[in-house]
Amino acid sequence: MADTALLDVDGTLVDTNYQHALAWFRAFRRFDHTVPIWRIHRAVGMGGDQLVPAVAGDEFERAHGDDAREAWVEEFDPLLPEVQPFDGARDLVAELGRRGWKVVLASSGKQKHVDAFLDLLDARELCEAWTSSEDADATKPAPDLFQVALQRVGGGAGVVLGDSSWDVEAAAKAGMPAVAVRTGGYSVEELRDAGAAVVHDSMRGLLDGLDSTPLAAPSP
Template sequence: MADTALLDVDGTLVDTNYQHSVAWFRAFRRFGLTLPVWRIHRAIGMGGDQLVPAVAGQEFEAEHGDDARSAWTEEFDPLLPEVQPFDGARDLLAELGRRGWTVVLASSGQQQHVEAFLDKLDARELCAAWTSSADAEATKPAPDLFQVALQRVSGRAGVVLGDSTWDVEAAAKAGMAGVAVRTGGYSTDELAGAGASGVHDSLRELLEHLDDTPFASPS
């Protein structure tokens, strides 16, 4: 009986995935590690606690993990002015609310970045709550953040919107339906293969076909 719309933010509502990739590339370079940007991009959607060992290995995580995450913040912050919402992002939030959904932004980003994106979206009044990486011990693809986001509004069940395989996998682990948009750079086959019940090229396209998705109306 789904009543809560849980929306990822980075790469889903705001166009950040390539800025994230570049910031991580520069952060790793501080420690003498040069990784192909495409390989970093393939891990975007994970939280930093998951991404560092996934792309740099457990030994690097043990030696430099926390410092690398701090370096990433220093590299990403100057890129914030470049970040823009995707077309249709605010319209989608408003439409979900109009249909009776409780809208929660289920982000694994840092609190200050989530706040900045809320301002860019002009969406504070459209959302019942939002999360950040501080709200769960393990970030995506672990299900913790979606579970915390649902509990925050005392929801019965949730439907997730994300842009990465990690979002879809986390939704499945949380027992929630997952819908995906390709704005994060993942293919239709990858997203569907991870378990997405539907894949759309853009938020605007999703809006146009909302009646054919699990977001049609709360159960």
């Protein structure tokens, strides 16, 4: 029975996807490798272990993968002050808890970034747990992170909220329904084709239509 709401953070609760794309672009340029930013954006939502080979190729991954991921952190950190929560994000987290869900922020971001976003959302007391990239061996679109997040709170079954096709694919692999918002820049068609049960344009729109989604209420 579904009792746990698993919420992606980057691109879903906080507006970071384009900062991530720019940071990755700059990180690749450190190695004289240019990837069009639109292509990087299409991969945002993957963990860094999967994004690098997906957009830069396996040869680049073998030669520079770990160094590129370190460079990405160095490029992303100065952009943190620009990050803002989406309108309604904290209200949604609070509403899910009010309705009886176990709420877990299922992030594959760096722990220091997750901490920064928790403070930005002022959501620590609203969540039963949260994850980071340190908590799973394989990142999205692998299902590991959602499985770990569910286990962390002793949940019976979960419903995922995300913004990217990679979130939705990972949810499907974990056997969980997914609700999607377009806040990460993915289209309705992409999110539905990946398997999203419901797609909303905004967090406020999701809140207004919550009763018609799998996040309406936990299973009795």
